[in-house]
Amino acid sequence: MTKDRNSLIAWLQAGPMMLVFSAFFLLPLVFVTIVSAWDYNEYEMLPALSFRGYTDTFEGCIAQLPDLCTILKTYAKTVKLCFLTWAITLTIGFTIAYFLAFHVRSKTWQIVLSLLCTIPFWTSNVIRMVAWVPLLGRNGLVNQGLIDLGLIKVPLEWLLFSEFSVVLAFVHLFTFFMVVPIFNSMIRIDPKLIEAAYDAGATGFQTLVNIIIPLAKPGIVIGSIFVITIVMGDFVTIGVMGGQQIASAGKIIETRLNALQFPAAAANAVILLGITIVIISALTRLVDIRKEL
Amino acid sequence: MTDSVKLDAKVSRRSLLKGAAGIAGLAAGSGAITGFPYVHSAEPKVLRYLGTGVNEGDLIGQQCFKDTGIKIEYISATTDDVTKRVVTQPNSFDVLDTEYFSLKKLVPSGNILGLEAKKIKEFNNITPVFTKGQLPNGKKIGDQGTAPWKVLYLEGANSKNFSKTATDYVTLIPTVYNADTLGIRPDLIKRPITSWAELLNPEFKGKASILNIPSIGIMDAAMVIEATGQHKYADKGNMTKEEIDLTMKIMTEAKKAGQFRAFWKDFNESVNLMASGETVIQSMWSPAVTKVRSMGIPCTFQPLKEGYRSWASGFCISKATTGPKLEWAYEFVNWFLSGWAGGYLNRQGYYSAVLSTAKANMTADEWGYWMEGKAAVGDIKAPDGSLLEKAGAVRDGGSYEDRMGSVACWNAVMDENDYMVRKWNEFIAA
Numbered sequence: 001m002t003k004d005r006n007s008l009i010a011w012l013q014a015g016p017m018m019l020v021f022s023a024f025f026l027l028p029l030v031f032v033t034i035v036s037a038w039d040y041n042e043y044e045m046l047p048a049l050s051f052r053g054y055t056d057t058f059e060g061c062i063a064q065l066p067d068l069c070t071i072l073k074t075y076a077k078t079v080k081l082c083f084l085t086w087a088i089t090l091t092i093g094f095t096i097a098y099f100l101a102f103h104v105r106s107k108t109w110q111i112v113l114s115l116l117c118t119i120p121f122w123t124s125n126v127i128r129m130v131a132w133v134p135l136l137g138r139n140g141l142v143n144q145g146l147i148d149l150g151l152i153k154v155p156l157e158w159l160l161f162s163e164f165s166v167v168l169a170f171v172h173l174f175t176f177f178m179v180v181p182i183f184n185s186m187i188r189i190d191p192k193l194i195e196a197a198y199d200a201g202a203t204g205f206q207t208l209v210n211i212i213i214p215l216a217k218p219g220i221v222i223g224s225i226f227v228i229t230i231v232m233g234d235f236v237t238i239g240v241m242g243g244q245q246i247a248s249a250g251k252i253i254e255t256r257l258n259a260l261q262f263p264a265a266a267a268n269a270v271i272l273l274g275i276t277i278v279i280i281s282a283l284t285r286l287v288d289i290r291k292e293l
Numbered sequence: 294m295t296d297s298v299k300l301d302a303k304v305s306r307r308s309l310l311k312g313a314a315g316i317a318g319l320a321a322g323s324g325a326i327t328g329f330p331y332v333h334s335a336e337p338k339v340l341r342y343l344g345t346g347v348n349e350g351d352l353i354g355q356q357c358f359k360d361t362g363i364k365i366e367y368i369s370a371t372t373d374d375v376t377k378r379v380v381t382q383p384n385s386f387d388v389l390d391t392e393y394f395s396l397k398k399l400v401p402s403g404n405i406l407g408l409e410a411k412k413i414k415e416f417n418n419i420t421p422v423f424t425k426g427q428l429p430n431g432k433k434i435g436d437q438g439t440a441p442w443k444v445l446y447l448e449g450a451n452s453k454n455f456s457k458t459a460t461d462y463v464t465l466i467p468t469v470y471n472a473d474t475l476g477i478r479p480d481l482i483k484r485p486i487t488s489w490a491e492l493l494n495p496e497f498k499g500k501a502s503i504l505n506i507p508s509i510g511i512m513d514a515a516m517v518i519e520a521t522g523q524h525k526y527a528d529k530g531n532m533t534k535e536e537i538d539l540t541m542k543i544m545t546e547a548k549k550a551g552q553f554r555a556f557w558k559d560f561n562e563s564v565n566l567m568a569s570g571e572t573v574i575q576s577m578w579s580p581a582v583t584k585v586r587s588m589g590i591p592c593t594f595q596p597l598k599e600g601y602r603s604w605a606s607g608f609c610i611s612k613a614t615t616g617p618k619l620e621w622a623y624e625f626v627n628w629f630l631s632g633w634a635g636g637y638l639n640r641q642g643y644y645s646a647v648l649s650t651a652k653a654n655m656t657a658d659e660w661g662y663w664m665e666g667k668a669a670v671g672d673i674k675a676p677d678g679s680l681l682e683k684a685g686a687v688r689d690g691g692s693y694e695d696r697m698g699s700v701a702c703w704n705a706v707m708d709e710n711d712y713m714v715r716k717w718n719e720f721i722a723a
Contacts, residue, residue, distance in 0.1 A: 042710060043380055043398040056715060070719040137569050157499055161555045243555025244505040247722030258373035259714045260380060260398060
């Protein structure tokens with residue numbers, strides 16, 4: 001009896017979220033998938049089965065071998081930017097979280113310092129990106145400074161509208177998404193474990209590798225999921241910081257939408273979703289988040 | 294029956310109380326057609342105006358309200374989003390401000406009303422640029438691309454087909470248009486620029502830009518490639534697949550060689566690129582050049598020997614707009630062409646569709662500077678009163694006849710649009 005009762009309560013508790021999730025996420029996703037297989041013309045979708053959205057997307061992928069076709073090149077670039085952003089935000093985010101969790105003793109200071117990390121979010125995304133131009137541009141502060149110091153003679157062109165600036169903007173934006181979950185995992189680590197390791201003669205590095213990293217893994221994976229899913233689908237930051245010259249999976253979808261080619265856009269969205277799911281499920285293979293929480 | 298009688302009585306009392314002769318007159322006029330307009334006529338006249346922002350402005354909205362009592366609610370979106378909205382949500386707007394090239398997508402969707410030409414007071418005074426493809430002085434202008442006169446008329450009120458000859462049903466009433474060219478920084482280039490070919494000149498490696506809106510960007514690319522003598526297009530606005538391939542191949546090579554500093558998509562991006570000196574030569578729009586100049590930075594909207602790429606926009610009305618709202622929409626379009634708005638747009642460097650009424654709303658000096666290519670006698674001011682040019686200045690490109698007369702092509706939607714968009718993605722990815 002009690003078991004039945006418990007499971008009923010559990011269903012009731014999960015119910016509202018499940019409804020919202022199905023109505024506003026699963027259902028639209030089903031529609032997108034259906035539409036992705038439709039045909040289209042200049043101004044409307046034609047509800048007839050045609051995999052044109054997909055076949056057009058992979059056009060020339062076999063014929064152009066060994067050169068990569070557009071879609072593969074685009075994904076190679078997107079995955080590369082995503083990997084760089086992930087690696088850098090993880091390193092920086094982990095370090096900040098470690099500092100907050102183990103070096104800052106008072107709870108008040110922990111909260112104050114975490115809030116400081118949100119400062120970049122106090123202005124709009126677009127303004128933040130526009131602000132990079134006077135800093136990194138050809139006549140920007142960084143180039144002027146380096147020239148005045150005599151370190152360079154001609155302005156560095158790669159500072160802006162390059163992969164460098166894209167990754168820089170991503171790191172600036174998303175490190176916070178790494179800090180929070182990792183910090184959250186770290187403060188749950190029992191201090192006695194660290195003391196025990198110290199007593200047993202472990203060096204700081206050994207403690208880090210054998211105690212802290214394994215126990216902070218759920219936070220690392222959650223942070224990684226945030227960063228990877230956002231970067232894989234981004235087209236605004238890549239567009240502005242890359243000077244619209246760097247392709248991304250999100251950008252292709254946007255261009256297709258703007259040309260009113262909804263089925264083609266949907267097909268690209270389904271492909272992007274598939275690839276992102278593969279990456280995320282590979283990550284969750286490493287750590288069973290549900291078990292660790 | 295009784296209900297409607299009561300309603301009529303009540304409402305006509307209210308409109309009597311209001312005493313607004315204009316409103317009552319309109320109500321009486323439209324009453325003959327629809328039967329129950331009194332209910333609405335006493336309400337405030339509100340029109341939902343969907344557009345890209347070129348024609349919008351608080352000043353226009355305020356003046357319109359003052360003159361006609363119609364309140365305009367602006368819904369602003371990018372060119373692409375406006376088109377998307379018309380196709381997917383025709384009930385979400387009354388008046389649509391869009392460009393002629395979009396009509397190839399909008400008209401077949403069946404969401405646009407065929408406007409009755411005889412209800413547009415100034416229709417016969419609209420510049421022959423739109424109706425005949427020629428200047429008021431009779432000179433023919435370039436017809437490549439989606440030129441307005443190719444898509445101006447419908448075969449009938451509910452037709453989805455463009456008519457080659459003049460009919461009583463108009464797709465889009467023109468309001469504003471301009472001739473676009475390359476913007477340059479004369480202080481950084483320090484030599485005359487006379488051809489579109491200069492955009493790919495290695496001299497400007499890493500300092501050039503083109504706009505990343507495929508349907509417009511490809512036209513600029515075609516102007517450049519034709520200017521370099523690598524290909525002569527039969528119609529730049531309607532390329533064959535081979536022509537698209539060739540165009541994108543040349544542009545891709547330039548991109549790989551580092552010719553472009555960035556591409557831009559948004560008005561402000563283009564201003565930033567130019568003002569910061571990141572680029573010295575790029576596709577540009579007239580008000581963006583004005584903006585850079587108003588920051589005290591030299592920038593020229595450079596006339597080029599191959600001519601201009603032109604665009605034109607105006608008003609459509611949604612098919613979902615009926616009854617008194619439809620009458621207000623006609624009233625609004627008529628007001629727009631009656632001169633005040635035309636003068637306002639001309640003073641920003643655009644051109645108005647009815648020149649005679651705009652002229653009556655500008656000073657002789659303003660008309661001379663903006664339209665006749667004459668040196669300004671006094672200082673030239675923007676509509677908001679800020680200084681644009683000092684006395685003695687002459688407009689880039691000269692007079693209306695010189696600029697519009699040199700139009701080579703119009704913004705376009707090609708038959709091979711789908712293929713072109715894919716190739717454009719490939720270009721961006723290269």
